[in-house]
Amino acid sequence: MNAPNPTSEKTLLIFERGAPGRGSSLYPDCDVPDCAVDPVLLRSASPDLAEVSEVEAVRHYTWLSTRNFGVETGFYPLGSCTMKYNPKENEAFARLPGFAGAHPLQDPATAQGCLALMHDLADWLSRLCGMSAFSLQPAAGAHGELTGLMCIRAYHRHRGDAKRIVVLVPDSAHGTNPASAAVAGLEVREVPSGPDGMVDLDALDRLLGDDVAALMLTNPNTLGLFEKNIEAIAQKVHAAGGLLYYDGANANAILMQSRPGDMGFDVVHLNLHKTFATPHGGGGPGAGPVGVSERLVPFLPVPLVMKDAVSGQYLLDADRPLSIGPVRSFYGNFGVLVRAYAYILRNGEEGLAAVSEAAVTNASYLRERLRPAYRIAYDAPSMHEFVITGTPQKEAGCSTLDLAKRLIDYGYHPPTIYFPLVVKEALMVEPTETETRETLDAFADAMLRIAEEARTSPELLHDAPHGTPVSRLDELRAARTPVLRWKRPEG
Amino acid sequence: MSAIPKDRFYTASHEWIRIDGGKASVGITDHAQHELGDLVFADPAPVGKKLAAGDSVATLESVKAASDAYAPVAGTVSVSNRALYDDPALLNSDPYGQPLVVLDLDAAFDAASAGLLDATAYGALVGGKG
Incomplete structure (x- = not known):
């Protein structure tokens, strides 16, 4: 017996689910008089909507909602560049x-x-x-x-x-x-x-x-x-x-x-x-x-x-x-x-000062933890963020994109990559002030393991991520020939 | 990496320029396309546009970066390579065979006063990597 493919069901679009004629009746019968609508405003055919049962629709969107990754589900080293943690x-x-x-x-x-x-x-x-x-x-x-x-x-x-x-x-x-x-x-x-x-x-x-x-x-x-x-x-x-x-x-x-x-x-x-x-x-x-x-x-x-x-x-x-x-x-x-x-x-003035101090301290700590395995671009005391250049890894056959994709397997959203443009194979890390030492250490450990993997088993990085519903996306094809709208297959 | 053609001149910002009488073809080098990575968008300047030296001859976007290519000398666009708009990957596969634009030159061409490099000097600049 063939093993079921656990990901195929999960990557379906709402339009690819269901069956013709299936649906959920959410509206009560019309209990007001019909009114005349100008025929030019009327559709000649029904819109091509998804035909799914209520529970199919609910499961589809609930599943999608669990795929969100944000600062409230895990550490992301995009830092304040994207958004800091929002106190409740x-x-x-x-x-x-x-x-x-x-x-x-x-x-x-x-x-x-x-x-x-x-x-x-x-x-x-x-x-x-x-x-x-x-x-x-x-x-x-x-x-x-x-x-x-x-x-x-x-x-x-x-x-x-x-x-x-x-x-x-x-x-x-x-x-x-x-x-x-x-x-x-x-x-x-x-x-x-x-x-x-x-x-x-x-x-x-x-x-x-x-x-x-x-x-x-x-x-x-x-x-x-x-x-x-x-x-x-x-x-x-x-x-x-x-x-x-x-x-x-x-x-x-x-x-x-x-x-x-x-x-x-x-x-x-x-x-x-x-x-x-x-x-x-x-x-x-x-x-x-x-x-x-x-x-x-x-x-x-x-x-x-x-x-x-x-x-x-x-x-x-x-x-x-x-x-x-x-x-x-x-x-x-x-x-x-x-x-x-x-x-x-x-926060007050004292608290805001503590924010910037912790942001800089956290970034500096992380930078020094990564130093043994990565090259720091423009190596000088940095502030709230720092930039690694993945050129040594690139020469060994793993690009910064590979490193970033592999981080997803370790449960992290990758940091900013290929920016700033003045750094080749750039990887920019900003932890922000809210992260604990344990979190920083766990991220650093993952980064050090990835550097080791890049040396010993580069193919693991080339194909990453492995644990997501879809694996490596063809970003080039997506950019060159984007498909912006789903079309129902013929027949 | 392909060899650096000797029939043209180069800029330190990785454009090439090939002179043919009062006309000049302008493109990007193999080194430039390699650094940019896979191109996903190219928008060469339109025919008729007057360009000063240093003006943009095309906007280029790759999976990694967006960048302009610059006119090494002044001129008016007489040919705009619109094929690149439809298929920017041509710049990756054939950078020296695909000019971005052809310019009608404003003045007699003078490589030295335009600060251009020959193939040997450009090769040294990019470490012999074309």
Whole structure:
């Protein structure tokens, strides 16, 4: 007798299940009069829906739900780059009736608690970043980048300096930086990294000129290295008449340790899901607040939440003639803001300092545990993340993709691979502050075993993962000839 | 790895350029396609587009990275290799036979002033790996 294939049943699409004519009757009989519908609006044939029984449908989706992997089911070394663990108490705060039941169009006088929260959150973010004011409106990090660049562009234009249309972006930057600059109507030029993985100051000198609007920088950068020349960089950019943009993707490393404003940055965006532990699942609502230094405050999106000094009332100030205008409907993703605010208050300044310290300590510990078997790219004291180069393993016949796929067999979601682009066979690891030593050790043990397997039994890696419903996917074919829609087989 | 053709010049950013009178074919080297990995998307600049030296002649995407290829010299696109749009894998299999674009050159070609490398110098740059 042939052994049953345990995976085939599990990989069926809902449309591949069931049988013609099968279904579940969820609707009661119609008990209202039929009404005439314009025939042009009517289908000529039934939609091609799945024909499954109720229990088939329930089992299908329940099974799929068990295949989710997230920070609540296991360790993933994508870290804050994706999303930190979301403390559950913040969900309770976001569900308080006064917050959850507020309507964006209600009279501000009746939403004073919500406005007070937004005002205080903006204050906190300004203090943490050394900025003068924050807009909470942008709906995600890249949206924050676009908003910040629009403010920079408006600032230069307002000064009558409209020729500044170039944005400098390091070659190690997040891909969103050049994309945001292009969407903002600005031109991108790439700043090469030096041999130490930092901004090449000589190259920066050559690129700076009277057409440069801004330099976008992530600090620590995507290699997890703190740009130690940041003050010299800021001095050069400002001397050339440009502004400095802080990509807050890695702000988790510097919370309460140093402030972008003190480094010389003029604009900051923060990803609340990266730094302040708000949920950001499945592309769901995010928040990418943007802070600016004094000279850029007039250009922030409207409305801003202000506090009337006399009455003590909070109000929405939309009368700001130099503003770039609203960048999103209403006031941003308010529920996300509530969670970030709760996280900040729960931690306080001391707690936030402990967050960044633990994030850096955890990454450093993991880096040293992996050092015996892996080559560290740009080997220098790193911050909250570090980058391995899998070139020795690659030369031995196992690519970084193979290493990552094998990690799935050990129960881990693989880390970011092939980024940053300046590192060959890159594998970027960020554990975040919430992970225990036991978790870090177990992950390190798995990584060391995989390095050993790469040496002794590379074919094990080539075919990985082995324990998943589908094994190695043909990513190349999927990208070249994607099948975006299921079609019922003929006959 | 295929040998580095001697009938053309190279850039340090791994483009090749082959001159034919007032026209220049521009493509990516075997080293470049190898570093990028399997290409899944190629979008060469359209016919008629005027390019300065250093402007993008094509946007390329592989399973690993997205990258631009750059014009080594200034010119106007006279041929855009749209076959690559339909089948980007051609760049993996035949990088030296598949130009991204052909340019009508703005000025008389001068490899030295354009900062280009010959096959020997380029070979040394990529460690003899083509």
